[in-house]
Amino acid sequence: MTESVVFRLHQESIGYNGQPVLSNLSLTIEAGERVALIGPSGAGKSTLLRTLYERLPDQCALMHQQYALVPQLSALHNVYMGRLDQHPTWENLRTLVWPSQQIRDEVEAVLNRVGLQGMARQRTRELSGGQQQRVALGRALYRNSPVVLADEPVSSVDPHQADALLHLLGSASPTLVMALHSVELAQRHATRLVGLRDGRIVLDAAPDQVPPERFAELYARPEALC
């Protein structure tokens, strides 16, 4: 095993209630890679992300869709939550009531980067879907971990914003694994595409080495069901 390997799954099978979600899956991810997981819904992308997360929980920032935010708390607190494990509990409690100047400065810098200037005090439930995803991204950036795992990080923003946000996400950490619903976005922002179908890897290549018909195959409806 080389120094640069971050994740190594070997013939991994994972299932819920006896139903296999991932079957015999092998995957190695090295530091510095930007991996996009693509494939139809239900293919096992979220399960794969969660499996990777459980391998290295302390070195990862896990970015869900916006559902992982606490809607009742401010943008500042939601971003700060990325580092709850790096502060003692009493400081976390104090920050909830009265954040220190230093924390406010740090978080506001992150909010500026994701385009939420001056919104630190807004409750996240008052923000739009796109703004909420920016907050979630801010939390991943603030966590400053060696690996970011992201599940549909730009599902509720328009294509133009999606490019900007994924660009930022790329700068958040050396290694990035993200599940994306759009092949075009994946081609533009990943260095490696991994296509999943029925819990198996059916495609694994650099974006420019995949012929277009392979994508059609990946997303094709199973004929037996027609």
Added chain:
Amino acid sequence: MLKTSLGFIGVALVALLGADLEVLTLDPWGELGRMASGLVTPDWSALWSYRDALLQTVVFALCGTSLGAVLGALLAAGFHWAPVRGFCALIRAVHEIFWALLFLPLLGLNAVCGLLAIAVPYAGIFAKVYAETIQESDARPRDALPASTSGLSRFAYAVLPVAGTDLRSYTAYRFECALRSSAVLGFIGLPTLGFHLETALREGLYSEAGALLLAFYLLVGTLRWWLRARWVPVWVALAWGLLPKATHFSWENLTRFLTWEVVPWPLRREGFYAGTQTVQWDASGLLDWVWELAQGDVWSGVFNTLILTQIVLVATGVLTLLLFPGASHRFTGPWGRRLVHGGLIVLRTTPEYLLAYVFVLLWGPSMLPAIAAIALHNGAILAFLVSQRADRLTLRPDFPRRRLDRYFYELLPRLYGPFLALLFYRWEIMMRESALLGMLGVATLGFYIDSGFAEEQLDVALALLVVTAGLNLGIDQLSQVVRRRLRQEALPGAADRRPALAEPA
């Protein structure tokens, strides 16, 4: 569902044979007329002299709820632990008034007694509801926190903010209940509204009683204006400041209570006559005592409590099914609905104990007043909840035009399942009330508990309280089995635990 319903109706009909439903007074209608005229000609001038009682009613409710909430929150933290769950079930199985009767000989007739009588059972209820609310709240924010975040940070950032609204509104609903509990505690002598209400009713001063009752409705009806979230800390602090501090508590008292007064009489007999107050083990004497109690008070009390509970369960169900169309826009126009809603709010705001007290004045102490009081109070709450569900249903556009067709073909079949779940959810509450109303003369468990305390037979009273709590836990378990059999959710959701009638839409 039909079989279960018919089974319960059958049981209730058999129970009716054993129930004493006699009207014992000579002129119930005339008395009702005098009461009604008292309610419409309230003597507001009397209210000024009762201002202290009104204030104390609010003070007890505020202090009792806040203490109960704090204790309940602490207990909720250990709710995954079976002994804690059992302890909470036990303390909430005993009605506030019984707690007050139990604390009376310990603490004397004072504010601390009233405070604890509310806070102790409420702590058990809060613990259960808080723990369940947190369990049912959205877990996704929790899962997304960094893996090694400390438990307290996790709680403060991703649990409390998410579940906070539900926790707050349930606590507010409980405060409304506490106002009722607090008022009713006056009936056993605490300086709240019930004390003067009882006097006024007993002496036939119905205009005074009317003013007191209307003042109470006003107090509850205006809750949402004066109980603003940001004012709560101020109100609570003020209430604790105003709570009378005088109490007769002494360790000596407590020790004597626990090691002497509640010890079964046969074990005390010799020590009592010798004047040494020592406890002497006497197995056969104890057995005789238990046997005698079981044959006498316990048998009669349990029998009558169960008869009353089963009659009331069915009566409440029938009343709910009759009343809910009046509160639903599927059946009733805006004005009629407003009228029915008003009636439901009054019935639910009036404490069932007070309702029963009034009915006893009208009809004398048979089972009739208790049935009417419990069924009206619970029926009003359920009718409102069921009408809300009726309003939320989407019906096909060509639904039957005639109301009876609509009721029997569209709404009743759809609502019957949730209706039964809600009804059985309150089964245990109805049993607790059935036991309690024995205090007014029906021979349910409360009657024997009350006489036990009155005759200073604390051993008997405590044994009967334990039986009552056990019966309540049994009904609670049974209700869960029935609800599971009906394939309803084991527990109604958060909104059903908080049947707030006056909730903003």
